[in-house]
Amino acid sequence: MATAETQTMVVGIDDSEHSTYALQWTLDHFFANSTVNPPFKLVIVHARPSPSAVIGLAGPGAVEVLPHVDSDLKKIAARLVEEAKEICSSKSVHDAVVEVVEESPKYPL
Template sequence: MASGKQIMVIAMDDSPHSMYALEWTLDHFYTPFGSLRPFHLVVVHARPVPISFLQLVGSATAEIMRMMEIDLKQAATRITEKVKDLFNKKSVNTLNVEVMEGDPRNVLCEAVDKHRASVLVIGSHGYGLVKRAVLGSVSDYCAHHAHCSVMIVKKPKT
């Protein structure tokens, strides 16, 4: 464990739901200039592998694969920058962002094991029963398979 603190892994993707979960976590577990910082934070972005998209759309040329790889790298950079900006805004100095490649369900469970995390924070996209059945629920999978407590942060309905 880093600095004797427990580890909190926070899942991050390009959705407003994960940004809300990150901001909610910082607001509730960190004070702006105080000493209440009970966890060492590790923000994890699971970058999909381009081949996983091909299973949905069929075969692709090398050019399409290259373009997909560039797009996925740009998305990871954009997400990392958003996290950095939020950490600066909230006066959180220690930033540890990891971009790991693979299925988010597996990546997050692996990150929990790798860092020996006590808590995994994940945003809920709020999918209904049908979408969850078709797309799968990362939060549901992690709640059942991660070797730590899982906090699912739901964005309030407006």
Template sequence: MATGNLASVVVAVDGSEESMNALQWALDNLRLRPDGELVVLHVQPPPNIAAGLNPAPIPFGGPSGLEVPAFTQAIEAHQRRITQAILEHALKICSDKNVEVKTEVVVGDPKEKICEIAANRKADLLVMGCRAIGPLKRVFLGSVSNYCINHVGCPVVVIKGT
């Protein structure tokens, strides 16, 4: 699939093996125009919903929905460390291939933000990984790759997991 007509390729990474395989695939199979850009994109969940870690409401009639600032700050710091590790891994893969890339980190719902960034960057192609989950889990959890295929304004290459 080597081509030299691509001006902008966005590769979405989340730290999973599948997303790193998608990055590797893009590096091995795509050729950008000389002025083209390869963007490694990572989307962080908002800290208040990160892995469902908000503290539970205070029992016995205490205020509910109260966010503890220290707790939120700890989640944000943890997310920054995770993001840094993900980007370092992605950049190592790219440097091993002598490919310079741009990185972008945004906060929000991954499926929506991936489509938004691909549109903002006028991507010619979106590359992403897909975990091998069963159809029942896909119904309940949704599929980021399926959402992107149906909502982004450019072709999508999905590298499936095993």
């Protein structure tokens, strides 16, 4: 007996209002009224840039700044994960997967 595999929907997030709107829109249009058996597996992804990509490697003193930039990027990513989980919870979507990957969001993997 063949079973139907649930399709996966991926939503990318960053710290913009457009990103928040896109996540809310997706939840409202694809997950509303389907909390018992959602039509998709939802994966929310934040592409966290590397510290060197943020500040560049030019100039003296860049090495000393990298740990601070990395710490800030991790804090931003943690905040975005929590916000995404809160948005999903407010829409009664409790099984969404939220991932953070360290990649440039501009370039494909």
